[in-house]
Amino acid sequence: MSGPGPILEARGVRKSFGPVEVLHGADFTLTPGRVHALVGENGAGKSTLMKCLAGYQPVSGGEIRFFGEPVHFADSEAAESAGIVLIHQEFNLAEQLSAEANIFLGREMRRGFFLDRKAMRERARNLLEELATPIDTRLEVSRLSVSQKQMVEIAKALARNARVLIMDEPTAVLTGREAEVLFAQIERLKAAGVAILYTSHKLDEIARVADEVTVLRDGSLVAHAGVDEMSPDRMAELMVGRELSDLFPAKAGETAADVVLSVEDFEVPGHVESASFKLRRGEILGFAGLVGAGRTELMEGIMGLRSARGTIRRSGKVVRIASPKEAVRHGLAYLTEDRKGRGLLLKYGLRENLTLLGLDRFSGIFVDEKAEEAALDAAIRRFDIRAASKTMPVGNLSGGNQQKLLLAKTMLVEPEIVILDEPTRGIDIGTKQQIYAFVHQLAREGQAVIVISSEMSEVIGLCHRVIVMRSGRIAGEVSGEAVTEEAIVRRAMGLDGEAREAAHGS
Amino acid sequence: MAVEAREQPARRRLRVDFHVLGPLVALVALVILGMSLNDQFLSAGNVTNVLARSAFIGIIAVGATFVITIGGLDLSVGSMSAFLAGVTIIILNALIPQLGGGWATILVGMLACLAMGLGAGFLNGILITKGRIEAFIVTLGTLGIFRSLVVWLANGGTLSLDFNLREVYRPVYYGGVAGIAWPIVVFALVAVAGEIVMRKTAYGRHCAAIGSNEQVARYSAIHVDRVRLATYMLQGMLVGVATIMYVPRLGSASSTTGLLWELEAIAAVIIGGTVLKGGFGRVWGTVVGVVILSLIDNILNLTDLVSPYLNGAIQGVIIILAVVLQRGRKGA
Numbered sequence: 001m002s003g004p005g006p007i008l009e010a011r012g013v014r015k016s017f018g019p020v021e022v023l024h025g026a027d028f029t030l031t032p033g034r035v036h037a038l039v040g041e042n043g044a045g046k047s048t049l050m051k052c053l054a055g056y057q058p059v060s061g062g063e064i065r066f067f068g069e070p071v072h073f074a075d076s077e078a079a080e081s082a083g084i085v086l087i088h089q090e091f092n093l094a095e096q097l098s099a100e101a102n103i104f105l106g107r108e109m110r111r112g113f114f115l116d117r118k119a120m121r122e123r124a125r126n127l128l129e130e131l132a133t134p135i136d137t138r139l140e141v142s143r144l145s146v147s148q149k150q151m152v153e154i155a156k157a158l159a160r161n162a163r164v165l166i167m168d169e170p171t172a173v174l175t176g177r178e179a180e181v182l183f184a185q186i187e188r189l190k191a192a193g194v195a196i197l198y199t200s201h202k203l204d205e206i207a208r209v210a211d212e213v214t215v216l217r218d219g220s221l222v223a224h225a226g227v228d229e230m231s232p233d234r235m236a237e238l239m240v241g242r243e244l245s246d247l248f249p250a251k252a253g254e255t256a257a258d259v260v261l262s263v264e265d266f267e268v269p270g271h272v273e274s275a276s277f278k279l280r281r282g283e284i285l286g287f288a289g290l291v292g293a294g295r296t297e298l299m300e301g302i303m304g305l306r307s308a309r310g311t312i313r314r315s316g317k318v319v320r321i322a323s324p325k326e327a328v329r330h331g332l333a334y335l336t337e338d339r340k341g342r343g344l345l346l347k348y349g350l351r352e353n354l355t356l357l358g359l360d361r362f363s364g365i366f367v368d369e370k371a372e373e374a375a376l377d378a379a380i381r382r383f384d385i386r387a388a389s390k391t392m393p394v395g396n397l398s399g400g401n402q403q404k405l406l407l408a409k410t411m412l413v414e415p416e417i418v419i420l421d422e423p424t425r426g427i428d429i430g431t432k433q434q435i436y437a438f439v440h441q442l443a444r445e446g447q448a449v450i451v452i453s454s455e456m457s458e459v460i461g462l463c464h465r466v467i468v469m470r471s472g473r474i475a476g477e478v479s480g481e482a483v484t485e486e487a488i489v490r491r492a493m494g495l496d497g498e499a500r501e502a503a504h505g506s
Numbered sequence: 507m508a509v510e511a512r513e514q515p516a517r518r519r520l521r522v523d524f525h526v527l528g529p530l531v532a533l534v535a536l537v538i539l540g541m542s543l544n545d546q547f548l549s550a551g552n553v554t555n556v557l558a559r560s561a562f563i564g565i566i567a568v569g570a571t572f573v574i575t576i577g578g579l580d581l582s583v584g585s586m587s588a589f590l591a592g593v594t595i596i597i598l599n600a601l602i603p604q605l606g607g608g609w610a611t612i613l614v615g616m617l618a619c620l621a622m623g624l625g626a627g628f629l630n631g632i633l634i635t636k637g638r639i640e641a642f643i644v645t646l647g648t649l650g651i652f653r654s655l656v657v658w659l660a661n662g663g664t665l666s667l668d669f670n671l672r673e674v675y676r677p678v679y680y681g682g683v684a685g686i687a688w689p690i691v692v693f694a695l696v697a698v699a700g701e702i703v704m705r706k707t708a709y710g711r712h713c714a715a716i717g718s719n720e721q722v723a724r725y726s727a728i729h730v731d732r733v734r735l736a737t738y739m740l741q742g743m744l745v746g747v748a749t750i751m752y753v754p755r756l757g758s759a760s761s762t763t764g765l766l767w768e769l770e771a772i773a774a775v776i777i778g779g780t781v782l783k784g785g786f787g788r789v790w791g792t793v794v795g796v797v798i799l800s801l802i803d804n805i806l807n808l809t810d811l812v813s814p815y816l817n818g819a820i821q822g823v824i825i826i827l828a829v830v831l832q833r834g835r836k837g838a
């Protein structure tokens with residue numbers, strides 16, 4: 001049956017959330033034995049398109065065709081039974097169950113009334129061996145490495161006879177060597193006639209793995225071509241759709257000389273070793289590195305959110321920060337990368353969220369709700385937060401407005417040092433620009449800002465100086481004119497002479 | 507667009523109203539039902555009886571509202587109350603030779619009862635926060651411990667308050683001010699204070715934040731463990747308050763004192779609209795919940811419509827209904 005024709009197609013697919021349309025009629029075709037890459041910036045609509053294809057979300061317009069016939073998958077389960085499997089970036093595995101139990105979860109093999117453990121173990125072992133992952137299938141998933149977990153996910157998909165595999169940034173959490181294993185498996189899956197949708201922010205990777213590429217920008221399809229016809233540079237241009245200089249305000253000049261924060265020999269057990277750096281007044285300091293390099297952990301250690309050792313000096317004076325409260329007292333504030341899990345109370349309204357961090361500013365014996373309302377009105381104006389109502393649950397705000405609210409919450413304690421962790425993750429380009437402008441304004445007014453970002457363009461466009469971390473250590477620093485993508489990547493990957501050490505896996 | 511805009515707020519208001527007023531509607535319905543079945547229902551005597559009997563559970567349930575709002579649970583409150591009652595009686599009896607059989611003794615006993623309540627709450631709280639043991643497990647354990655201790659102290663029988671002291675202490679339950687029984691007055695004060703603390707203070711806001719998402723609370727510079735510990739201590743202290751009101755009622759403590767109070771308290775909290783998983787609590791709802799449970803019992807006793815033996819079944823139905831209504835809101 002599976003000839004050369006397409007197996008799964010999106011035709012003019014539109015998707016709206018409430019009044020906001022995030023996907024404006026996208027076409028996308030998956031063919032057996034081919035890898036079709038989907039690229040675009042965060043918020044371009046990639047996830048939405050993937051979710052529509054995999055039955056996680058119904059489309060608002062257009063249609064999904066499976067073997068040429070229009071289909072409506074009731075849910076992801078229905079799509080899975082048809083052989084369409086989405087592998088999430090954060091895995092969907094039951095951590096406490098064994099690898100084999102996970103592979104057959106919900107589709108257990110039985111012998112009469114009982115589970116046929118032997119057959120399942122046999123099959124699981126075969127599947128994982130084919131994937132070059134010879135692990136003991138009885139191991140709890142929580143004890144596997146990230147790449148092994150990913151292989152278990154793929155084995156799970158194969159056990160369901162997947163014909164279409166949708167992979168959401170599969171290499172984001174992998175080391176270079178682990179990624180190589182994955183690429184080899186993708187080749188094998190192709191040969192076996194599986195159709196693969198592949199997304200990644202690493203464009204050189206796309207050039208290697210994919211057969212064809214589709215570029216999305218702001219919810220619209222801007223290009224589709226064979227991978228030979230489109231260089232990674234061209235992809236980047238199409239993704240962004242304008243000169244990067246438009247996006248970032250001109251960098252402010254010299255930063256002041258006085259060091260407001262100095263961190264020496266800082267250690268966060270299991271994540272960061274002997275990190276030292278200085279931050280000056282009026283400076284925007286970037287932290288670059290691969291996911292898992294320990295950037296977030298370092299900042300959380302400094303903020304008293306994780307147990308850590310080391311010396312922190314605030315304007316020269318040694319301070320001890322054992323809790324976030326003390327960090328705030330010393331003029332530090334941290335904006336988490338995990339907006340929904342750690343940043344906002346999704347079921348509560350804007351006011352409660354805005355003032356949660358700085359609540360003691362609004363309360364004597366009682367909380368002064370009038371003052372809170374006034375602060376909210378001011379924040380809405382200052383940060384251009386757009387909400388249908390001030391009492392709506394913030395979980396219903398768009399990602400960009402959530403982020404602006406979170407920023408407002410963080411700034412409400414009037415910090416002198418602001419640590420922004422992935423400040424523009426998953427938000428649209430317009431809001432990004434506003435946030436960049438705001439960061440610049442902060443620096444101009446004399447605050448010091450640390451920006452952790454995995455988006456290279458952001459680090460380069462925004463920061464005066466960039467510290468690169470790798471495997472829990474500071475691997476190098478670049479500043480001024482030397483802040484280039486190549487310089488950062490070389491340090492992040494450990495290609496630089498001084499930073500070349502035995503990579504210790506964790 | 508215009509039509510849509512007009513429709514939406516109307517729909518929303520309807521839903522919220524129903525959820526907010528649900529417990530009140532049930533309460534009013536029960537009162538009307540009671541009135542139509544028995545003309546003595548609204549007599550001062552009966553109303554006092556209903557409210558005074560709900561006071562113990564009510565005072566404890568106000569504490570339970572906070573515990574559940576932070577996403578916790580305290581199963582030990584009934585046993586704790588029995589234990590506190592037992593030890594308080596022992597202390598009172600032992601103090602008579604030194605302080606005499608008057609109010610001095612009783613005041614010291616009351617303070618001891620409060621202090622022990624705080625201590626018991628501290629024990630629960632410290633095991634949950636510093637010991638990192640689940641609240642369910644900890645309080646299931648202390649439930650057994652307190653219950654067994656009171657049985658042991660009473661040697662399997664009953665601990666009785668000295669007869670003369672009982673006469674002095676008696677008005678604390680049976681007396682009152684301006685015609686309102688003391689337990690009702692204390693219950694009302696605790697409830698009003700609880701409502702204000704929950705709604706108007708930073709502590710109340712922090713409780714809701716922790717129950718809603720502990721990580722968000724932590725990242726918002728809230729001392730999560732401290733707030734939790736304080737909440738279990740508040741619960742312990744309120745158990746102490748309830749016990750102070752309870753001791754003069756019978757003047758004794760035994761293995762059956764406070765039996766299943768924890769479940770009644772939790773039921774009242776849930777009927778009142780507090781979310782069992784935490785993150786949202788309202789004290790006034792709990793008060794309504796307590797009164798609803800008490801009224802059902804009362805109506806069944808006053809009328810022969812349904813056997814009073816079915817009281818538990820009817821309360822059970824109400825609890826389940828309350829939760830179904832809660833879920834209805836979440837799906838909306």
